[in-house]
Amino acid sequence: MALMDIIKHRHSIRSYLDKPVERDKIMKCLEAARLAPSASNRQTARFIIVDEPGLKNQLCDEAFSGVFAVMKFPRKAPVIVAAVGETPGLAHRAGNIVLRTNFGLIDMGIAVEHFVLQADELGLGTCWLGLFDEGKVKRTLGIPGNKKVAALLTMGYFDEALALGEHNRNNLEGMSSFNGWKLA
Numbered sequence: 628m629a630l631m632d633i634i635k636h637r638h639s640i641r642s643y644l645d646k647p648v649e650r651d652k653i654m655k656c657l658e659a660a661r662l663a664p665s666a667s668n669r670q671t672a673r674f675i676i677v678d679e680p681g682l683k684n685q686l687c688d689e690a691f692s693g694v695f696a697v698m699k700f701p702r703k704a705p706v707i708v709a710a711v712g713e714t715p716g717l718a719h720r721a722g723n724i725v726l727r728t729n730f731g732l733i734d735m736g737i738a739v740e741h742f743v744l745q746a747d748e749l750g751l752g753t754c755w756l757g758l759f760d761e762g763k764v765k766r767t768l769g770i771p772g773n774k775k776v777a778a779l780l781t782m783g784y785f786d787e788a789l790a791l792g793e794h795n796r797n798n799l800e801g802m803s804s805f806n807g808w809k810l811a
């Protein structure tokens with residue numbers, strides 16, 4: 628599929644078929660994430676794949692407990708992916724403060740979206756998840772305290788007949804201009 632077709636085809640999928648995901652497909656997604664660019668080529672993105680049903684259910688119980696209990700659909704996904712970055716060390720924290728940015732999170736966004744787009748090309752649906760109990764995710768998966776769980780993803784096969792419709796997005800005029808800021 629051409630890149631633009633994949634971009635248009637990808638939607639957040641919140642309903643999954645009860646069908647396991649092949650490891651070789653997951654490895655292709657990981658390879659796409661591995662090739663993502665990162666600031667100073669630091670390559671700090673790490674991915675924990677949870678496809679063992681018992682652990683996945685335990686992870687969902689923990690991640691989506693308390694105020695996060697509204698998140699019901701991830702439990703139905705056959706795979707949960709934890710995208711883990713680094714909490715910046717002193718030098719990078721200083722750099723982030725001076726530049727008023729967070730390169731670590733930018734890097735994570737790029738790597739995760741590489742993963743997501745590759746998944747789509749392989750016929751797999753995903754959904755980014757930002758609402759979860761990070762501390763409990765770390766404890767469940769044994770992720771060291773100095774790491775940052777930037778996002779979780781659900782992943783799995785889905786019914787391609789789902790009417791996903793057009794993406795609800797700003798139009799191009801609303802989000803871009805040439806040769807200077809000419810936006811509202």
Ligand SMILES: Cc1cc2nc3c(=O)[nH]c(=O)nc-3n(C[C@H](O)[C@H](O)[C@H](O)COP(=O)(O)O)c2cc1C
Nearest residue numbers: 637638639640641754755756757758759778794795
């Ligand atoms: C960083 C990030 C966090 C998100 N967190 C959640 C979430 O916690 N729960 C959820 O259902 N969707 C979540 N989403 C999915 C967005 O709601 C979705 O991408 C957006 O509505 C656009 O829809 P689309 O992905 O189908 O194009 C998240 C997306 C991103 C990029």
